[in-house]
Amino acid sequence: MRRALALLALACVPSVANGQATGVVFGTVRDSAGTAVGFAIIQGGKREVSSDSSGRYRIQLPAGPVHLTVSRIGFLRQTQDASVPAGDSLQLDFRFAGGIPIEMQPVITTAAKRSQLLDQAVTSVAIVTDSDIARRAVNTIDEAVDKAPGVQILSGQINIRGSSGFVEGVGSRVLLLVDGVPMNQGDRGGIDWDLVPVDQVERVEIVKGAGSTLYGSSALGGVVNLITRALPLGFHGRVRTTAGYYANPPSDLWRFRDFTGGEGGLDVAASFGTPTFRGAFMGGDRHSNGYVQQGGGDHWHVLGKGEWHAADRTLIRLAGAWADADYQVPGTWCTRGSCDDGGQAYQPFRVDTTNNLGAHTRSAKGYLTGIVERTISDAASWQARGSWLRTNFTDFQPSGNDGAIANTFGVELRGVVRPAPDQIATVGGEAALSDVTGNIFGVHTQGEYAAYGESERRFGLDRLTIGARMDLLTIDGGSITAVVSPRAGLLVPAGEGTWRLSAGRGFRAPSLAERYVTTTAFGIPVVPNPALRPEEAWSFEVGHARPFGARAHGDAALFWTQGRLLIEPTITINPLTRNPQIQFRNLQRARLIGLDVALQATPFTERLKTTAAYTFLYARELAHDSIPEQSLPFRPRHHLTLSADYTLGHVGAGVDFRYSSRMDRVAIYETDPRIAAKVLDLRAQYGRGPLAAHLLVANALNYIYTVVPRTLEPVRTVTLTLVYSY
């Protein structure tokens, strides 16, 4: 088969030089443990190519004897002599013998809006790699992000160090970026995790703490940047298919259907790249029966990317994606009397038929981005960006349908300059205009116009960072609000480790939904509050990262966040009409103090990789109005994640464990039973050549639990994922 593919490739690739006989050398590059090594440089004569992420390479060379070398940072160079057959192909596999890959510091791009090494960031950053995503065989990106240290997803809402809690999908205190472009919904301010197909995400960077100095609104608790796959040279294809099933309820008393629910999906991607043009397109579909009654859904998505290396130092990038989902909405589960309860106090797998029967949501969302990057010199570069994000949802409910269409148009001009060898600065301007049209939000616009700058200066080995951003917020073309977000940070290498200190201010502009929602909840009118002000928070952090010998690396951070004017739905009496009403108001003052610890180690053998992460969180809602100080709702005090992966040649196995302590307080159904979350995932994988198979048993113990009251978390799910990469 390989030979046939190589011959096919030979037929497709133009010859090196007209009239000169050529042949193709192909094969795989692996390390001493048999793991594929991507991005290795294979050189023969005057030509060179790089291996793909599966370690495979293909190089066309003049026929005859050739001296081939393979190199990659962290490995000893390998060489081999061969004779290239004219008009034929030759397989040559390389193995980096005996060398241990040097652990390179990951390069990140989110924390400072420019490339930097991970240990040069002044705030904590967690990274989820495509290997992590592949190993965990997840279907949406939030499932992968949920495993990152200090991060927890509560029914789709992300919490970084307890930032958001659970606010029913309206307003996120975390900013989502896709390849650096803001993607929070224009109307509700929330995050659509299915905006980008999970198979197209190469890396996720999670910046913890206030990031408004560079990113403005919503970066109150942190920033999540989804970085999509790079476009390689040559033709590549990828097919990913998943199939799985959900465990039935552990008790017959909870049975709700007479079949076993399943899920499945298919993604197909192709890319082609030349030194000048590169492009990729992918499409996929997913179906699920759901693990609870009325929990199923269908989803399809497409994504396209293109790059034009217009000149030696100029790059133009275009990208777009569209996702469409129609999913059932189970709402809160059935309690006594609200369904065929079988004499039970609650039926976690059944829907409350008095309120939610038949509810479903149609949700479509997509984006277009265009970016021009120009490197002027070694000391200066700039980037210009334009983007359009569109969301469209309709909630079909027994009580009536709600829906809205929102657009966010954004532009940004950013420069990175090195005025001196020991100084680097990022400066830029950004504007975003959001509009919404819907029966519950009305017709409104919101503008955000900003200028920002942040400079890093080295003093010996120490690095001092200072920056600030000014945002002007407008609503419906008027009522300008100004917000200033400064940040200062210091990095001090000490011994083998590095200390980091930072203090920054973050804010979140109220979403159009929070300002203008007009609907009815619990039979009570929900009324607009156009006078809402931005939420604000100061974040402080002291962190330390250091290796422990050659086999372990640790990172610990103490953090303190002080928030004010936090927006909450509040039930009040209208002073004029004396009617009860629900309204979003700036009320809460909050303090979140905690400790974040992460440890990575390869104990005993290089084949075994382990990680442990623990977050302690003391989250308090400070006294305001007549409310005494109390716990902030939906913030577990302890959050622990453990993982271990063992790889032997082509096979591997792994385990993840997640513990999250019982919530001190929840804001809804406070008298419902609350328990800790203890979830064990088991994984196995096999990879050989272009084929990889991943088996995931998520929630292997079928632990039945909730984090948001009356919303059942996923039961045991067995999923098999097959990936073929060409």
Add this chain to the structure above:
Amino acid sequence: MRTPSRGARATVLVLALLACNDGLHPVPAPTTCPQHFTGICGHVTFAGAIPDSTDAVYIVAYHTFPRSRDSLFTFQPGIAFLQALPLDSAATFYSVGLPTGRYEWVVAVWKKLGTLTTASADSLLREAGFYRDPADTTLPGVVNVYTQGTDSIDFVIDFAHMHPPCRYYNPPCP
């Protein structure tokens, strides 16, 4: 000191894993207040035909008897925490979480389909029954809520004899 055998270590591991599996389990519908619960519990018995225009029936409690429209919405628990009673049987057990304190009126409120305002309260809301003083069943019974649940707050909800809120105002509506 002997090193634990491989089997013993595996047993400990399995036991540790099983210890994790203490999640939610089926719980029969309660007949008394649950542990660590603050509020009132009891049985309500339904009488009369349920009107077709029924939106929901809630049980709420007032620290002070509401004698005016302004005090109509001073009940506990908060509106966001109201739970509709199941109406599919002749009687049902209920539990309502309440702050500790003294409550002069524990009342079942029938709500008609429609959006509630103070102005529409008299047309959309009805008193459908209330907890009565055991010594004089013509009077509302006072309920004291302590940190543990208060049981046996039993009464009848009669859909055939419901009254608008203004019946209890001072002065009452005609």
